[in-house]
Amino acid sequence: MYPKTLNNLIESLKILPGVGQKTAERYALSILDNDMEDVAQFAKSLIDVKDSIRTCTICHNLTDQEVCNVCSDKSRDHNTICVVSSAKEAFSIERMNEYNGVYHVLNGLISTQKGILPEDLTLESLLNRINDQTREVILALNATVEGEMTTLYIAKKLDGKVKTTRLAFGLPIGGHLDYADDMTLQKAFEGRNDIES
Numbered sequence: 001m002y003p004k005t006l007n008n009l010i011e012s013l014k015i016l017p018g019v020g021q022k023t024a025e026r027y028a029l030s031i032l033d034n035d036m037e038d039v040a041q042f043a044k045s046l047i048d049v050k051d052s053i054r055t056c057t058i059c060h061n062l063t064d065q066e067v068c069n070v071c072s073d074k075s076r077d078h079n080t081i082c083v084v085s086s087a088k089e090a091f092s093i094e095r096m097n098e099y100n101g102v103y104h105v106l107n108g109l110i111s112t113q114k115g116i117l118p119e120d121l122t123l124e125s126l127l128n129r130i131n132d133q134t135r136e137v138i139l140a141l142n143a144t145v146e147g148e149m150t151t152l153y154i155a156k157k158l159d160g161k162v163k164t165t166r167l168a169f170g171l172p173i174g175g176h177l178d179y180a181d182d183m184t185l186q187k188a189f190e191g192r193n194d195i196e197s
């Protein structure tokens with residue numbers, strides 16, 4: 001039986017995805033092995049991230065400012081908008097170092113199964129961002145049923161308003177964008193297609 005404080009830490013660690021009792025125990029004991037200074041820094045990072053991270057008022061990506069680095073970067077092409085379902089995917093694309101446009105994070109995908117409706121996403125704010133200057137909207141959503149449903153829904157909304165493309169799936173069907181390796185993602189980007197709607 002662990003002492004109460006250690007047990008509290010084990011319980012806290014179990015809120016993380018993929019961390020069960022065994023792993024939580026291992027993590028908790030390894031935290032005990034670290035210097036006080038490192039542990040204090042670790043605790044501070046946890047609080048800081050929760051305290052300071054919010055969503056960009058323009059693109060809804062994660063940021064510690066009002067407007068994210070990408071949206072406030074004048075050297076980027078603000079007339080090309082890449083639509084992704086979550087911040088994690090925007091970071092995957094950013095890591096390629098190839099894309100110079102801006103993003104729009106939907107915060108999910110339309111799902112009849114999970115009861116996620118178009119109005120639960122940041123779609124209205126996407127539609128409000130699009131104007132005469134907008135050159136292209138790239139729909140970079142997962143090759144899953146939900147990704148497909150969302151892609152078609154948005155393509156229909158944007159039909160006649162702006163050139164809308166989707167990634168060429170090189171990505172395997174059923175594939176999640178954030179699991180694609182950089183090369184596959186880059187190919188999918190280069191070979192993007194117009195959407196017929």
Ligand SMILES: [Zn+2]
Pocket residue numbers: 056057058059060061067068069070071072
């Ligand atoms: Zn932004």
